[in-house]
Amino acid sequence: MSFWLVKSDPETYSWFDLVRDGSTVWDGVRNYQARNNLRLMTAGDKVLVYHSNFEKSVFGIAEVNREFFQDPTTDDSNWVAVSLRYSESFNVPVSLQQMKSNEILQNIGLIKQSRLSVMPLTVEEYEEIVRLGNSKG
DNA sequence: GCCAACGTTGGC
DNA sequence: GCCAACGTTGGC
Numbered sequence: 001m002s003f004w005l006v007k008s009d010p011e012t013y014s015w016f017d018l019v020r021d022g023s024t025v026w027d028g029v030r031n032y033q034a035r036n037n038l039r040l041m042t043a044g045d046k047v048l049v050y051h052s053n054f055e056k057s058v059f060g061i062a063e064v065n066r067e068f069f070q071d072p073t074t075d076d077s078n079w080v081a082v083s084l085r086y087s088e089s090f091n092v093p094v095s096l097q098q099m100k101s102n103e104i105l106q107n108i109g110l111i112k113q114s115r116l117s118v119m120p121l122t123v124e125e126y127e128e129i130v131r132l133g134n135s136k137g
Numbered sequence: 138g139c140c141a142a143c144g145t146t147g148g149c
Numbered sequence: 150g151c152c153a154a155c156g157t158t159g160g161c
Binding site for chain 1: 141142144
């Protein structure tokens with residue numbers, strides 16, 4: 001099993017939309033590096049969902065429930081989508097600032113390469129973010 | 138709203 | 150194949 005972090009502009013599609021919908025097609029990715037990561041996802045992989053822009057926090061955990069397929073929003077076969085299923089919401093969202101000041105998380109793509117929208121996490125990084133998200137208040 | 142970082146495009 | 154110009158993203 002692998003671990004990932006995906007970014008979304010909450011005005012386009014937010015974590016709360018995923019909570020409501022139960023699952024969604026993660027489409028519209030138009031960056032080769034992000035696309036390559038989508039192609040590496042396998043069913044059951046854990047995916048943290050981050051809001052860019054004004055919220056800048058990880059809100060919870062989703063799971064890959066359908067591996068990559070042609071992005072339905074384009075006929076261009078370069079681009080793929082996956083389907084994600086809601087898994088669990090954090091007690092407290094984990095902010096970008098918290099992650100930046102955490103030693104374990106110094107090398108995550110979110111900090112190192114702020115424009116990449118789909119990135120892998122190590123198990124240590126994944127578990128640290130989940131730990132922060134499930135801590136009390 | 139500004140700007141840094143980065144990706145893409147196109148002229149040569 | 151290089152690189153300048155341009156567009157987009159996202160943090161501040």
